[in-house]
Amino acid sequence: MMTVFRQALLCLLLLWLPVSWAADPGWLRSPDNDHASVRLRADTSAAGETRLLLDVKLEDGWKTYWRSPGEGGVAPSIAWKGEMPTVDWFWPTPARFEVANITTQGYHDRVTFPMMVRGRSPATLSGVLTLSTCSNVCLLTDFPFSVTPTAEDPTFAHDYAQAMGQIPLASGLTDSLHAGARAGELVVEAQRAGGWTAPGLYLDAVDDADFGMPQIQVDGETLRATVPVHDGWGEGAPDLRGKSVTLVLADNGVAQESRLAIGEAPAIDNASLPLWQVALMALLGGLILNLMPCVLPVLGMKLGSILLVEEKSRRQIRRQFLASVAGILVSFMALALLMTVLRLTNQALGWGIQFQNPWFIGVMVLVMLTFSASLFGWFEFRLPSAMTTTLATHGGNGLAGHFWQGAFATLLATPCSAPFLGTAVAVALTASLPTLWGLFIALGLGMSLPWLLVALRPGLALRLPRPGRWMNILRRLLGVMMLGSAIWLATLLLPHLGLAGQSSAKESVNWQPLSEQAIEEALAQHKRVFIDVTADWCITCKVNKYNVLHKDDVQAALQQPDVVALRGDWTLPSEAITEFLKKRGQVAVPYNQIYGPGLPEGQALPTLLTRDAVLQMLNDAKGVTP
Numbered sequence: 001m002m003t004v005f006r007q008a009l010l011c012l013l014l015l016w017l018p019v020s021w022a023a024d025p026g027w028l029r030s031p032d033n034d035h036a037s038v039r040l041r042a043d044t045s046a047a048g049e050t051r052l053l054l055d056v057k058l059e060d061g062w063k064t065y066w067r068s069p070g071e072g073g074v075a076p077s078i079a080w081k082g083e084m085p086t087v088d089w090f091w092p093t094p095a096r097f098e099v100a101n102i103t104t105q106g107y108h109d110r111v112t113f114p115m116m117v118r119g120r121s122p123a124t125l126s127g128v129l130t131l132s133t134c135s136n137v138c139l140l141t142d143f144p145f146s147v148t149p150t151a152e153d154p155t156f157a158h159d160y161a162q163a164m165g166q167i168p169l170a171s172g173l174t175d176s177l178h179a180g181a182r183a184g185e186l187v188v189e190a191q192r193a194g195g196w197t198a199p200g201l202y203l204d205a206v207d208d209a210d211f212g213m214p215q216i217q218v219d220g221e222t223l224r225a226t227v228p229v230h231d232g233w234g235e236g237a238p239d240l241r242g243k244s245v246t247l248v249l250a251d252n253g254v255a256q257e258s259r260l261a262i263g264e265a266p267a268i269d270n271a272s273l274p275l276w277q278v279a280l281m282a283l284l285g286g287l288i289l290n291l292m293p294c295v296l297p298v299l300g301m302k303l304g305s306i307l308l309v310e311e312k313s314r315r316q317i318r319r320q321f322l323a324s325v326a327g328i329l330v331s332f333m334a335l336a337l338l339m340t341v342l343r344l345t346n347q348a349l350g351w352g353i354q355f356q357n358p359w360f361i362g363v364m365v366l367v368m369l370t371f372s373a374s375l376f377g378w379f380e381f382r383l384p385s386a387m388t389t390t391l392a393t394h395g396g397n398g399l400a401g402h403f404w405q406g407a408f409a410t411l412l413a414t415p416c417s418a419p420f421l422g423t424a425v426a427v428a429l430t431a432s433l434p435t436l437w438g439l440f441i442a443l444g445l446g447m448s449l450p451w452l453l454v455a456l457r458p459g460l461a462l463r464l465p466r467p468g469r470w471m472n473i474l475r476r477l478l479g480v481m482m483l484g485s486a487i488w489l490a491t492l493l494l495p496h497l498g499l500a501g502q503s504s505a506k507e508s509v510n511w512q513p514l515s516e517q518a519i520e521e522a523l524a525q526h527k528r529v530f531i532d533v534t535a536d537w538c539i540t541c542k543v544n545k546y547n548v549l550h551k552d553d554v555q556a557a558l559q560q561p562d563v564v565a566l567r568g569d570w571t572l573p574s575e576a577i578t579e580f581l582k583k584r585g586q587v588a589v590p591y592n593q594i595y596g597p598g599l600p601e602g603q604a605l606p607t608l609l610t611r612d613a614v615l616q617m618l619n620d621a622k623g624v625t626p
Helices: 002-015 017-023 156-164 275-289 296-307 314-344 358-375 385-394 399-413 421-430 433-456 470-491 516-524 539-549 552-558 575-583 611-620
Strands: 028-030 033-043 050-058 063-070 077-080 087-089 095-099 102-108 110-117 125-134 138-147 176-182 185-191 199-203 215-219 222-230 244-251 254-264 528-534 563-569 591-596 599-604
Touching (some): 028 138, 033 125, 033 156, 050 102, 050 125, 050 156, 063 199, 095 516, 110 156, 176 244, 199 215, 199 599, 275 433, 314 433, 516 591, 528 575, 539 552, 539 611, 552 563, 552 611, 563 575, 599 611
Parallel strands (some): 528 563
Antiparallel strands (some): 028 033, 033 050, 063 125, 087 110, 095 102, 215 222, 244 254, 591 599
């Protein structure tokens, strides 16, 4: 009885597909590479044609390459023996991989290449297949083969038709398609009725040019892909205008291969939005900064300065608020000057990067403590009599103090990446210098709007209650607000002192360090990726954690077996994080992005997260289950 059971079990094992593959004598393996198996089949059942199928199986985590590997890798090739007519090699739609800022195009798991022999085929096809396979290391392996075409394989016709179904079509995906070049970039624009789901772009090599990771933006039926271009040494970009490029554009299982003449791309094309819309976003983003908790203490201080003046006049209030507006505008122009200098010296650009400097944080803590102590009545500022007279005579009743209140509010606003602000700042820091200055001034005007409103209508301030005991309570309340802000700023010094803060008790997600390689490895394993780029000095980051990321349903979603959670910490200067953000056209945190089988190119989330948006995009990232 036991013998019968063993024989039955052996039969079942032989029928199991992976074992049958291993036992199939048609599969070739090399003693120098046990991560890949190949098989070549030839068929003559179609009248007057010899068709070939090259099957490649790869172990998990290994990949091979498309006909244009990208910035690294070697495409598969065959050196035929003897006299051989031309062979047409058809290439399935590839996937994209990125390791150490090098982007490549190829395949993982299993891929089948269909071929067609043009002309009379010899009785036996012989040659050597050279296959490059890569994981953490790369292997270049030769597979000698010899195959005799036959019409006796009953599965060949089905397999060949299925393989040809993975080959991009000549048309049918796009309604219009154009390519243009400008300094350092190739821009591809496509229109498709019905819009785009999860598009991917793959480019054939052009003489003396290497292509980086495409940045794809979708607006309804319009797709725009911006591709970095440099020469083979990673330095200057060749001029592609007047040349041609072959590309594959894919979306939701449909792919189209096209050859396009490269024309002229727009000189300034930092976003799919017109400049006036970006300027409007800058105004709105600056306005919203007044509502952020990082600016609230300064607004309270400003309110206190009005309430604590018993004899108020419209003229006095107008001049005070206009002085604060001047402080805000001058501060934004100073930020624009700083960003200009950083750009001209090829330094890192980012919104709020001064909070990565411990000396800046220390000075801000001292200023906040000083203001807080003054509001508690522990001491008062007393200037020399000569300076007091000068300010009263020439400074508009101490307008310098109101100017610095506006400047101080601007400095405290910079760690906040409010809605609309991120887009405006990203465009500003990548546009021409005149555009950068214009958008920073628009940001300043937006933040100044409430202050300007009081300056234009001083009666709004005159409607405040008459002085009384309640003013002492208000002073203490404002002092508490200032003290709380000073304590928060002081906690930002802990990472600079080598002291780590305690993680939240609600945080149960196993966060991994953020890197391009980690994203690639997760995608190779068909997993979803959730990216969180944050900083301790980022107030909006903390709001997102408290309101969304620490919620039970979001925590549960991020702990699914097929989800990899990656976190990048920008609290301290990090070249890797800066490059990661710049590659995605970002200059501020928080930044959240999701990848997956359904979102292979990645999709960014809004600055202010919502549970519905996070959970829905995580679900979309699963893709379609076959």
